[in-house]
Amino acid sequence: MSEKIRIGIVGYGNLGRGAELAVLQNPDMELIAVFTRRDPKLIRVSTEKVKVLPAKQAEKMINEIDVMILCGGSARDLPEQGPYFAQMFNTVDSFDTHARIPEYFAAMDKAAMAGKKTGIISIGWDPGLFSLQRMLAEAILPQGKEYTFWGRGVSQGHSDAIRKVPGVKYGVQYTIPKEDAVTRVRRGETPHLSAGDKHLRQCYVVAEEDADKEKIAAEIKSMPNYFADYETQVIFITEEQFKQEHTKMPHGGFVLRSGITGSNREHKQLMEFSLKLESNPEFTASVLVAYARAAYRLSGEGRYGAKTIFDIPLAYISPRSPAELRRELL
Amino acid sequence: MSEKIRIGIVGYGNLGRGAELAVLQNPDMELIAVFTRRDPKLIRVSTEKVKVLPAKQAEKMINEIDVMILCGGSARDLPEQGPYFAQMFNTVDSFDTHARIPEYFAAMDKAAMAGKKTGIISIGWDPGLFSLQRMLAEAILPQGKEYTFWGRGVSQGHSDAIRKVPGVKYGVQYTIPKEDAVTRVRRGETPHLSAGDKHLRQCYVVAEEDADKEKIAAEIKSMPNYFADYETQVIFITEEQFKQEHTKMPHGGFVLRSGITGSNREHKQLMEFSLKLESNPEFTASVLVAYARAAYRLSGEGRYGAKTIFDIPLAYISPRSPAELRRELL
Numbered sequence: 001m002s003e004k005i006r007i008g009i010v011g012y013g014n015l016g017r018g019a020e021l022a023v024l025q026n027p028d029m030e031l032i033a034v035f036t037r038r039d040p041k042l043i044r045v046s047t048e049k050v051k052v053l054p055a056k057q058a059e060k061m062i063n064e065i066d067v068m069i070l071c072g073g074s075a076r077d078l079p080e081q082g083p084y085f086a087q088m089f090n091t092v093d094s095f096d097t098h099a100r101i102p103e104y105f106a107a108m109d110k111a112a113m114a115g116k117k118t119g120i121i122s123i124g125w126d127p128g129l130f131s132l133q134r135m136l137a138e139a140i141l142p143q144g145k146e147y148t149f150w151g152r153g154v155s156q157g158h159s160d161a162i163r164k165v166p167g168v169k170y171g172v173q174y175t176i177p178k179e180d181a182v183t184r185v186r187r188g189e190t191p192h193l194s195a196g197d198k199h200l201r202q203c204y205v206v207a208e209e210d211a212d213k214e215k216i217a218a219e220i221k222s223m224p225n226y227f228a229d230y231e232t233q234v235i236f237i238t239e240e241q242f243k244q245e246h247t248k249m250p251h252g253g254f255v256l257r258s259g260i261t262g263s264n265r266e267h268k269q270l271m272e273f274s275l276k277l278e279s280n281p282e283f284t285a286s287v288l289v290a291y292a293r294a295a296y297r298l299s300g301e302g303r304y305g306a307k308t309i310f311d312i313p314l315a316y317i318s319p320r321s322p323a324e325l326r327r328e329l330l
Numbered sequence: 331m332s333e334k335i336r337i338g339i340v341g342y343g344n345l346g347r348g349a350e351l352a353v354l355q356n357p358d359m360e361l362i363a364v365f366t367r368r369d370p371k372l373i374r375v376s377t378e379k380v381k382v383l384p385a386k387q388a389e390k391m392i393n394e395i396d397v398m399i400l401c402g403g404s405a406r407d408l409p410e411q412g413p414y415f416a417q418m419f420n421t422v423d424s425f426d427t428h429a430r431i432p433e434y435f436a437a438m439d440k441a442a443m444a445g446k447k448t449g450i451i452s453i454g455w456d457p458g459l460f461s462l463q464r465m466l467a468e469a470i471l472p473q474g475k476e477y478t479f480w481g482r483g484v485s486q487g488h489s490d491a492i493r494k495v496p497g498v499k500y501g502v503q504y505t506i507p508k509e510d511a512v513t514r515v516r517r518g519e520t521p522h523l524s525a526g527d528k529h530l531r532q533c534y535v536v537a538e539e540d541a542d543k544e545k546i547a548a549e550i551k552s553m554p555n556y557f558a559d560y561e562t563q564v565i566f567i568t569e570e571q572f573k574q575e576h577t578k579m580p581h582g583g584f585v586l587r588s589g590i591t592g593s594n595r596e597h598k599q600l601m602e603f604s605l606k607l608e609s610n611p612e613f614t615a616s617v618l619v620a621y622a623r624a625a626y627r628l629s630g631e632g633r634y635g636a637k638t639i640f641d642i643p644l645a646y647i648s649p650r651s652p653a654e655l656r657r658e659l660l
Contacts, residue, residue, distance in 0.1 A: 021593055025472045046593075101660050102653070122660055129466070131660045132644060133603075136459070138659070139620040139647040140613075142355045188606075252600075261616055263351055263376075267608035269616075270582075273463075274604075276518075278597035283470075286591055286599075290469040310648075310655050314462055315640035317469040323432065325640050329468070330431050330452055330461045 004030040005296045006064060007289075008089070010055060010081060011071035012036050012043055014249070015094065018285025019069045020046055026289060028319050032065050055081075062088050066299075067292040069093075071285070074100075083107045086306075087115035090295040092288050094124040101127070109306035118299040119306045123291045124284040125275060126150070126253070132309045133255045133273040141259025141269055145190040149182060149198055151175035153251025153280060161226045162203055165219050167211030170239065172246045174202040177253070178231075188268040190258050194229070201232045206242045251280035290317040334360040335626045336394060337619075338419070340385060340411060341401035342366050342373055344579070345424065348615030349399045350376055356619060358649050362395050385411075392418055396629075397622040399423075401615070404430075413437045416636075417445035420625040422618050424454040431457070439636035448629040449636045453621045454614040455605060456480070456583070462639050463585045463603040471589025471599055475520040479512060479528055481505035483581025483610060491556045492533055495549050497541030500569065502576045504532040507583070508561075518598040520588050524559070531562045536572045581610035620647040 007023050009016050012034050023031045024046070033051040036043055040052040053061070058068070068085050070093035072078050078095050085091050086108050095104050101122060112119040122128065126148070134146055155175050162171035181198045184191055191197075203220055207213050217234040221227055237246075254274035260266050277283045291309075294316035298307065315322055320329070337353050339346050342364050353361045354376065363381040366373055370382040383391070388398070398415050400423035402408050408425050415421050416438050425434050431452060442449040452458065456478070464476055485505050492501035511528045514521055521527075533550055537543050547564040551557055567576075584604035590596050607613045621639075624646035628637065645652055650659070 127660045261612035269613050270606040272604045274602045276600040282591035283599050310645035330457045
């Protein structure tokens with residue numbers, strides 16, 4: 001490829017910074033600009049060649065940018081930002097509010113079709129790679145049962161919930177797959193397991209100086225939706241411990257399908273896809289950046305509208321040519 | 331889908347029988363006929379509704395069959411059968427001679443284009459699912475190293491090689507990943523490992539009555555290409571033991587990519603896809619059958635010619651509609 005794919009990033013939090021780093025690993029891409037709602041002067045990007053612009057100036061960059069990577073959150077940013085950018089740019093985003101995906105897809109499809117652009121939604125690892133593996137495994141082993149385990153890793157939503165409890169100064173929550181459940185499904189058993197049967201929630205908390213720790217622990221453990229239905233551990237630590245050991249963002253998990261083939265003599269067949277990530281946002285951003293390549297190519301072929309990970313031939317995310325893929329990787 | 335996808339199977343060995351069983355698990359498909367070069371009277375299929383016909387009569391069935399699953403071997407059958415069937419039928423096959431894939435692709439593409447059919451080649455798990463995972467992981471983590479381990483499982487090629495050694499009555503070879511190598515790569519190390527560093531070859535042999543066992547073992551262990559470069563164990567057993575414990579066809583393995591993201595502070599990221607199969611041919615056949623659905627759909631859209639697993643949007647192998655996939659699996 002002679003011309004590089006020109007990338008823009010909207011939103012410069014953990015995910016946006018991860019996307020910037022991921023672009024640097026892909027020689028067929030070039031980061032043109034970062035768009036922010038904060039004061040651009042406060043943002044320091046990797047090189048001076050990358051512009052930092054107010055989000056509102058994006059429309060002036062229509063001819064400068066091939067694909068916009070939307071790094072905002074699903075709750076408040078993307079429902080608005082997504083369709084706004086999709087009518088002007090090819091986009092990739094990580095919309096992850098599972099229940100609202102059909103609605104978001106429809107809005108993105110409408111905007112992208114109107115602008116003759118391609119908008120790839122819900123990319124990352126869940127939704128994203130895990131969805132792809134669930135679909136793949138189900139199609140191959142229709143007679144079977146699927147299990148998704150998350151962790152060991154930090155859940156932002158649960159960490160936020162802890163930090164809202166009175167008396168909590170800092171807090172982080174790790175989701176941890178339960179060993180016994182993991183062992184059973186990897187052995188090919190197909191038990192019925194609730195999310196609580198599969199996962200343990202471990203909370204590391206720094207309490208305010210004169211806070212009642214027992215009360216904090218009780219309040220966390222009884223929080224509906226977040227903790228009440230889970231085995232929850234609350235561990236109090238010092239501020240120093242917190243800053244030294246609990247500021248990283250590891251995550252991971254796995255999707256396993258336990259299936260059966262054969263007739264008289266049945267055979268167990270296990271498919272498993274797993275991730276062990278030292279940095280969740282950097283990995284998620286790496287997936288977004290690979291799919292930016294697909295958005296660019298699909299758009300170049302006139303395949304406009306909203307797309308998901310299910311719709312895209314995998315070759316579209318690789319920098320290699322189809323002939324090279326067949327020769328080297330098949 | 332109101333009308334079922336009408337399937338034909340060419341070749342009725344382990345893979346063909348597996349395909350027959352897999353079709354039964356997919357309510358949107360129907361097996362119409364099995365084609366064989368043997369005497370059709372000698373073949374017993376699952377129900378009387380399925381015809382058993384000489385391979386040469388396939389051309390009379392052009393209007394009865396939507397997709398032909400080619401279950402012949404890569405060495406002698408497919409190079410001839412593939413293009414022959416691809417000009418008349420949509421096809422799926424498991425062509426697995428890695429070095430000859432470009433040549434086979436070209437021949438299949440020419441035949442399928444001439445007949446306005448879709449021919450999906452090299453489907454199964456390696457090549458196939460493992461190829462797909464290698465490609466996916468490389469595109470997401472360009473800075474990294476990929477490892478494929480095979481086993482624990484029976485290698486047909488190596489078992490055949492053992493059985494050609496004078497004095498061997500029965501023999502089977504298991505390829506086994508070496509624990510220490512597996513541990514290192516799962517820990518995120520990126521050592522250089524040859525196939526011999528990664529795998530152990532375990533041979534179970536039944537010797538002829540007055541054969542020289544030491545000579546047999548030495549001959550196996552020194553066999554170039556097959557065993558000489560590997561740690562090889564030769565274990566002599568009785569015919570009874572062999573028949574009781576070594577006639578199944580388990581296999582599996584995993585593809586792991588160990589990558590790095592970030593800049594100043596680097597983060598290790600591990601992606602792994604693994605299979606544990608009690609029946610290798612039944613699983614491979616299940617993959618072929620899922621991709622038969624894709625061949626049918628691609629052909630229906632006029633997307634003719636040869637395709638590989640890299641070219642096909644995953645949604646095409648699922649019986650679910652795109653809207654249902656977004657709602658249920660994304």
